[in-house]
Amino acid sequence: MSFFKYLRDQHLTIIFFAACLALTDFMLWLQPKEVMPWHDLLYLNLLLGLFFCGFLVATYWHQRQWYLQINSRCQAKAAGLNWRLEQPQTFAQQQVVTYVNQLLDYHQQSLAQLLRQNQDQKEFIASWVHDIKVPLAALQMLNESYQDRLPEKINFQMTDELTRIDHYVEQVLYYSRLDAFSKDYLIQEHALKTIINQVVRDNATYFLHKKIHFQLNGKNLTVLTDEKWLYFILNQIIANSLKYTAPNGHITVNLSQTEQGVKLSITDDGIGIAPQDLQRIFDKGFTGNNGRQKAVKATGLGLYLAKQLSEKLGHQLTAQSTLAQGTTLTLLFPFLSYYNDEFNRLLR
Structure with missing residues (x-):
């Protein structure tokens, strides 16, 4: 709090002092026996005013640390929720400190309880997914x-x-693991064609049933990524292409290398995406006009998960589409230039 704002808060005290000073001057002026000269009265008022100003400055300076403490917590924003108030200088400040610190304690307790519930839910989902895979695998074998x-x-x-x-x-499994991504990934060099071919083999039934023509163009480029997470991303994209083609x-995958990095583009000649939907296809739960069709069952999670996982891996996923002509989703694997820049700097 600045000194001028402090003075504005003390306006009642200032008005009261001015009223008392005026009353004192009036009483002295009414004395019938001894009339005080006006210059003496003015000197007395000036002296009392200076003492009062000094009192205000001293009071503000005494409470300045308190105001700075409050201001620093306001600037800290969310980090201020873990920052307790300290060093009250008055009984009023002590009451504020007690109240604010109690609120912080209640917040921490509620947050800890919420985190425990969230962790329990994630563990239950992970357990459910692993349990459901057993009868699902059995059904696939029977089929x-x-x-x-x-x-x-x-x-x-x-x-x-x-x-x-x-x-x-x-x-569901990958969605539950989004927050714990850092605990479950391994960045290594992987050949893109190997992962792409695996995705296509796992979706071979759909390619054959719909007689979709698949083409893979470009060299077998290698990138730094996590094989499992990248497989999931590509599987979501290709599954969408199969669904809407x-x-x-035709579904075509093009591999190329640019100045920015390695590009992987997946293009289909399906129904395309409406312009008003294109900017929202990576939003969680968004299905758009295509996903609302009776023949298509969309959850609105596939591309959202692909986008989130791409960003966590340091990749860039973008989309281009023309309605009734097709869609292209491009995954960019940027070159890691940190070590090259650092080496060039040392050479200079």
Whole structure:
């Protein structure tokens, strides 16, 4: 708090002092026996005013540390929630300190309880995902064992539904791990074509059923990434392309290298994305006009997770689309220039 704001808060005290000074002057002026000269009265008023100003300055300086303490906590914003008030100088300040510190204690207790509940929920989700994968794997094995006895259409429907369940289960698992990403990743050099081919093999049923033509262009470039998380990202993108591409359509993956880094582009000739939806496709829960169609079942989590995981890995995921013509999603793996810059600086 500045000194002028402090004076504004003390305006009642200043008015009271001025009123008392005026009353004193009036009483002295009414004395019938001894009339005080006006210059003496003015000198007395000036002297008392100086003493009063000194009192205000001394009071402000005495409480200045308190005001600085409050101001520093206001500037700290969220960090101030862990910063207790200290060193009260008056009984009024002591009451404020007690009240604020109690609120901070209640906040910390509520936050700790919320974190425990959140951790319990994450552990339950992780446990549920691992438990549900056992009967899901058993159903997939049964489906494979009976696929020769079932008509092709029914067999595909069974495989499609099981794959979709597995896909949703994976989304739940990866969503629950977003906050604990730093504990579950390993950055190494990986060949992009190896991961892409694995994703395509795992989605081979959809490629064959819809007769989607797949093409992979470019050299087998290597990037620094986490194989498991990148596989999940590419699987989400390619699954979306398969979902929104008509039979006999095309999905093309292009690998290239630019000054910024390695680019991986996945292009389809599907239904495309409306311009008003394009800026929101990475928002959590957003499905857009395409996801609201009866023939398409969208959760609004796939691209959101792909975007979040890309950023955590240091990659950049962007999208371009033309309605009724197709969509291109580009994943950029920027070059790590820190060590090169540091080496060049040392050479200078």
